[in-house]
Amino acid sequence: MEVWEGVPDRPVDHLDNVKLTDLVLTYPQRCSAEDGVFDLEYTYSKEGLLTVKATLQKTGQVLLDGEVKVFGDGNVLPEVKQELDRLLALRPTGRTAPRPTHPHQDPAPAAGSASRPRAAARQAPAPAPAAPTKTAAPALRGQTAPLVVDGSNLAWNGRPPRAAGGKPSFTALEAAIRSLRFKHPDRDIHVVVDATLRHDVSEDEKPQVEAAIAAGKVVQPPAGTEGVGDALVISIAEEVGGVIVSNDNFAPFQRANPWLRESGRVMGATHSQGVWVFNPRIPNPAALTHRR
Numbered sequence: 120m121e122v123w124e125g126v127p128d129r130p131v132d133h134l135d136n137v138k139l140t141d142l143v144l145t146y147p148q149r150c151s152a153e154d155g156v157f158d159l160e161y162t163y164s165k166e167g168l169l170t171v172k173a174t175l176q177k178t179g180q181v182l183l184d185g186e187v188k189v190f191g192d193g194n195v196l197p198e199v200k201q202e203l204d205r206l207l208a209l210r211p212t213g214r215t216a217p218r219p220t221h222p223h224q225d226p227a228p229a230a231g232s233a234s235r236p237r238a239a240a241r242q243a244p245a246p247a248p249a250a251p252t253k254t255a256a257p258a259l260r261g262q263t264a265p266l267v268v269d270g271s272n273l274a275w276n277g278r279p280p281r282a283a284g285g286k287p288s289f290t291a292l293e294a295a296i297r298s299l300r301f302k303h304p305d306r307d308i309h310v311v312v313d314a315t316l317r318h319d320v321s322e323d324e325k326p327q328v329e330a331a332i333a334a335g336k337v338v339q340p341p342a343g344t345e346g347v348g349d350a351l352v353i354s355i356a357e358e359v360g361g362v363i364v365s366n367d368n369f370a371p372f373q374r375a376n377p378w379l380r381e382s383g384r385v386m387g388a389t390h391s392q393g394v395w396v397f398n399p400r401i402p403n404p405a406a407l408t409h410r411r
Contacts (some may be wrong), residue, residue: 120141121140122187123136123137144183145182157173158174158176159173160173168186170187262305264361264362265307266299267311267361269311270312270316273292273364274287275287276366276389277291287319289316289320289324289327290324291390298395307359311337312332312338316328349367350372356384364387366388368402373402373404382401385401385402387400
């Protein structure tokens with residue numbers, strides 16, 4: 120069985136679709152095609168680790184259940200390696216704050232600014248892995264916490280669905296960012312988009328998306344790697360102690376990141392008559408996982 124990453128409405132051999140790996144499913148005994156039908160469940164963590172489970176529909180017997188640890192032939196293209204290095208550079212260190220992915224002119228540092236608490240939190244000993252970011256809720260409710268924008272979600276805000284011929288609007292996303300910068304001038308703003316956004320927008324907007332990516336105003340997951348924009352949004356929000364701006368519920372990530380449903384961790388976005396409004400929200404709880 121081949122596992123591909125890509126866009127469902129494009130042919131498998133499209134250049135933007137990437138074959139991740141081959142999986143071998145072993146039946147316990149010979150059976151007819153009808154009896155051999157199985158369900159596949161794909162799950163992935165916020166780090167993009169992929170787990171695949173195959174279950175026979177007729178008997179419920181599990182044929183495969185495990186994490187995919189080998190992708191493709193193991194060779195990483197230079198441009199993918201470069202993009203991965205750039206994304207890893209977003210992680211904060213003990214010396215400097217992460218570089219904003221949507222830079223703006225910062226006012227002079229004021230006493231009690233958010234940068235000092237974040238630095239102190241990084242230097243404090245952590246009782247368990249990943250505990251500092253997931254327990255830093257009080258800092259996130261401050262007025263200077265970074266904003267991590269789910270750019271693809273906002274670009275689709277108010278647009279017709281893809282099935283009806285709708286396309287995301289990068290122009291609308293840029294308007295949302297301008298509004299955020301006006302309303303929150305003291306905050307760093309990180310903008311993340313899916314790797315497919317530049318292909319989904321209208322032809323006249325594609326140069327704008329390419330230019331924004333090249334200038335570092337927005338970031339996207341490296342093409343051809345496991346993981347998607349939502350995972351990158353959550354990872355950056357954890358690393359920089361930020362508030363996510365999105366209308367998504369992030370259902371696949373709630374179990375591993377319960378802080379998503381804490382007060383002050385997510386802001387919703389509404390676009391009405393040319394005006395963007397941003398309000399605190401708590402994503403709805405994730406529904407039970409269904410087989411596909």
